[in-house]
Amino acid sequence: MKALFTAALIALASPAMAEGWYFEASLEGGAEFWTFTNATGDVSPRRLMGDEIWIIRSxxxxxxxxxxxxxxxxxxxxxxxxxxxxxxxxxxxxxFSNGEALDFEARGGEVLFDNHSTAGMGATALFVENIRAAEWVEVGFGGRAHRFSLAGSAKALDAIRAYLR
Structure with missing residues (x-):
């Protein structure tokens, strides 16, 4: 029985593809959920350093x-x-394709913004809401820009529902 339970947890924690966006859950030491996309469609972008968006929820x-x-x-x-x-x-x-935009100075580091602080709450909420609502998002910094398709992003964001039951 323990082997079946372990196999089920591994299957649940595996990346689930949603039209170019992915959902992955880590059940080790608490629950953390990642929704992400990258330009190559690679299902393991944590090993790839390219053009990527990550939305991380704990x-x-x-x-x-x-x-x-x-x-x-x-x-x-x-x-x-x-x-x-x-x-x-x-x-x-x-x-975003729907006209919403953000323009700001980065704080530096891996996290672009989060809602762990009052300063980041509005930007995080706007970003995540528009990931669902728009067709694409273009992000630019450091002389580079990339347009990410948002097809499948809502499905990937919704994949966490199974873990809330």
Whole structure:
């Protein structure tokens, strides 16, 4: 029985593809959920340093919304272009196909913004809401820009629902 349970957990934690976007759950030492996409369609982008968007949610800090959405203190967004994250004070421009946009100076490091602080709450909420609503998002910093298709992003974000039951 223990072997069946372990096999089920491994299957659940495997990446699930959603039209170019992926969902993965780590059940080791608590639950953390990643929704991500990359330019190559590789199902293991954590080993790839390219053009990527990551939305990371943890249910350890605070509760998730009823639909598995980011809520206060549980979500971070990472964006990598050309294998690098924006450095501190580097200008970041984010434009969605529906006209929503963000333009700000990066704080530097892996995390572009998160809602663990008051300063990042609005940007994180806007970003995650528009990942669902728009057809594409273009992100630019450091002289590079990349347009990511958002086809399948809502399905990948919704994949967390199974873990909320």
């Amino acid at each position: 249910d350890e800090v605070n509760g998730l919304g009823p639909d598995g959405a980011c809520t206060f203190e549980n979500c971070a967004v990472k964006v990598m272009l050309g294998g690098r994250f924006p450095v501190a004070r580097e200008r970041v421009q984010i434009t």
